[in-house]
Amino acid sequence: MEPVLLSLQDLKAHFFTFRGVVRAVDGITFDVQRGEALGLVGESGSGKTVTGMSILRLIQPPGRIVGGDILFKGRSILELAESEMQALRGRQISMIFQNPRTALNPVLRVGEQIDRVYRQHTACAASEARDRRLEMLAKVSIGQPESFSRQYPHHLSGGMCQRAMIVMALICNPELVIADEPTTGLDVTIQRQIMELLAEMRQHTQATQILITHDLGVVAETCDRVVVMYASQIMEVAGTRELYSQPSHPYTQGLLRSVPRLDVEYDPAVMPGSVPSASQQPSGCPFHPRCPIAESVCREVRPELLPIADGHLAACHLTGKGRAWDSA
């Protein structure tokens, strides 16, 4: 088996709105290794979710993929027929959503929703789907899978809904699971349980995971590698340990410094400004207006994502010129 499961190559997904073209994903390239957990980190509006939806080829109009390629197991999914793509969704690539309570259909019992996904892809008998469902529900620590299955989503807490979503996403044994901020909208204690559950299910199923999040703490705990996105582009790619110990890009450094810590007095001016709107991106490096060490080249030339160490890539002209922010 080839080690690379998924490969995004210069992917561009743009939205053609009345107010102009929104470049939500603008030329991103990264590989996902089979079996790894990859974190996709960035602020709101940096293009993380659009990247996830692109992988499922579910960008809704007025958006579409305008360039680049997505190779899943060596095949371009952009060339698949819609019916082939549909068979792939949920079966080989599946997705876990944020806000689980709204991601479940309120008029269907949870059990039926799960069965629908399984039967969609396996065309098996109802009883077989039921057995599989009960087995999976038990795996995500649902105490009474039978009565749980009979509930409607509004009967369940957010954490329970997310467990049902996870079962739906994993019931066909997909090779790639994209979890799009799976803990957003949940209590902190439940967040922890869900993240532990995801990690546990990954051990079980050997599925590859892409975790889309803005929570750096979660990434540090669960991911092998991290892709940092900013303003529709990739800023840095590195192994988790390396990224946290030696962040190379000024944005990553600023991001890590922005995490409030108890031992250091919180400094709200740590990274001035905000993410540029995707329809009006700055010239050159998208981060230069907020970067403390930006030079003239940063304003004019868009930096390429280049290797700076083994398995560590960064898109910065000034890599190696020291830390951008005074260490706190």
Add this chain to the structure above:
Amino acid sequence: MAERAAASQSRIPIIGWLLRRYDFEVYLLRRNPMTMLGLSIILLVVLAGIAAPILAPYDPLDVNPPIRLQGPSPQHWMGTDDFGRDILSRVLYATRVDLLIAFSAVSVAAIAGIALGSVAGYLRGRVDEFIMRTLDVIQAFPAFILAMGLAVALGSGMMNIIYVVAFIMVPIFARLTRSEVLSARERGYTEAARCMGATQAEIIFVHLLPNCLTPVLVQFALSMSYAILDAAALSFIGLGVNPPEAEWGSMVNQGVRFIVSGEWWMSIFPGLMMSICILGFNLLADGLRDVFDPKLRS
């Protein structure tokens, strides 16, 4: 047993879901006296229509000139008309006709409107534009003028009245369904279903429509009262149900000539029955809206 339970789970879930999901709302309904009044009125009127052959003391078409134009009396509670027919019997039989016309017309309008509205809302783009602009053309006419024109073109008769009334009501249902579908297709569960590989048909019939139908239900009850009024109005101006068949609108029209000479009962009783019926549907629709829309709940 478990097998059977599992099988019943996979059916279209609306009815069981309505009952279970809204158990709290059914409780509210019970606490809402006006809605219960509306519901009771409708049930009584429907029962009266169904049981008309049993309840009616006389044959509604039985002409009896010697007793023509008699006022209300113990023999003829609502009096007799200018052919000596018993008004009470005619009002009861007319209930069947009017309710049947209204229910059929609103059902046809709802089915057509839901189909058009969901297609427009789901596909959007040119199909949406085409459907909605066509409906705009229908709505550009004053509804009743359009109904009159159509009724003249199609000719009178019960089936034609149903088509005409249904036709002018399609845009309301289509618009309502479209707006609901437009918002439902952006909700998380629709996107999640797509991500799990659901087919288009499954998305429309399992994920979109069942989540869009509650306001349509309210509109259904409200439209019933309009349909009764429209059907009666068409019959009143002679474009509706053919005589001698009993119908509220035509009965009112028949009695109009006699009001000036003091025989008020010919128009008043069918008119009163119609008003009560419309009041019932309006109260029910109001109550249903309160039940389904928590924002309006006091």
